Amino acid sequence: MELGFSAIFRRDLLLAFRHRAEIANPVIFFLIVVTLVPLGLTPEASRLAEIAPGILWVMALLASLLSVEGMFQSDYRDGTLEQMIILPQPLYLMVLAKILVHWLVTGLPLTLLAPVLGMMLSLPEAGYLPLVFSLLMGTAVLSLVGAIGAALTVALKKGGLLLSLIVMPLYMPALIFGASTVQRAVDGFSVDGPLAVLGALLAFSLLVSPFATAGALRVSMHG
């Protein structure tokens, strides 16, 4: 049982490191869109600080959304997905491995980059640690939820826009609690509540999402 999980995990991680440019893309996207904010709104530090928690979270969400499209795409095109489905291994675990790798190569770098961008948006000091913690859990939720959408649209030729349409409403709880964690920390309140809810969202989506994703993949493959 663990064979399927670890094999897929190692393979996907290896594939990701062979395509380093693709790992860099979401991170660069995150950097660029955050740069757009002062250009479009105001370079004034006090006003940027006000909106920084929300902007950082929204941009991280968009970066994660864009990267989630490719989660199953190459496997679908070269037939690996078909082989995965007929393997005598639980698809749940294999899907979980793929999602975990996706998080490791997109969610984690985004999380690590976020404090730097927070500095550029003059995020108040109290917000940094909550930002990292909330993104650490939040991006995992985004990867898990996004996987369902990616699996549903993988067989479609122009799935990208549809994927965002499907997935974004499902992203909203994570965004609400993620952004409010940072906001509350900046305002000087305790962040235990929203962080706990993010943890609950993570636990719940960890349980449900690979199951739904596996079902969606079967639908995409066999109709």
Place this chain on the structure above:
Amino acid sequence: MSQLFSWKWFHRLGSPRWFYQTSGKWLPWLSMLATGLLLVGLCWGLAFAPQDAKQGNSFRIIYIHVPASFLALAGYYVMAIAGAIGLIWKMKLADMVMKSAAPIGAVLTFVALVTGAIWGKPTWGTYWVWDARITSMLVLLFLYLGVIALQYSYSSQDAASKASAVLSLVGMVNIPIIYKSVDWWYTLHQPATIKFTEAPSMHPDMFQPLLVMILGFYCFYAVALILNTRVEVLCRERRTRWVQELVASKCT
């Protein structure tokens, strides 16, 4: 016992032909009931119910707004449960019901949002507030639109049904979470002084027509769903003999 509790009705329900014929018999009665209830409710609500002490006549939009919101939400559950039945028992009819329920639900959600905005202007002084309920209705509309978009983007009908069933089930799990989180987010933000100026309990004279309207909307929803599903049945079964015979008999 086995005869008493037979699954025959359930299996029969799986036959689109049986559904088409039975619903054809019910439809005139149901539409009459829906029209009657809606007419009575509207006349009663718009002309005879007393004015609201604070809002005057503008509150009367409640007789459209509340039933539409009710059914927007109930419609999602109808869609998702039909989708689940289609996935689990591979029932063709359930897939058709799911496909037909999506646009009706989306339209009702839209009606609820628009009437809410129109109502908001005289009561709150603004068309749009990022209130917890309004926001979660908007998210519900997005969920509907996602299901509809997915439904039309697959070339294979079977895959489209299964995919949108999976999506509507995921959405159904998410609706309470989204609702709760938006609610929580709203209380956290504590925006402005605008409040729901609704009285905690309605006067019976106002409530009774509302009840009639809600019942009327339920019947209307059933009629719309049946009509949509009948079209879907004919469309998908167009190659079967009974549909061709039906069409031939209507044409001559």
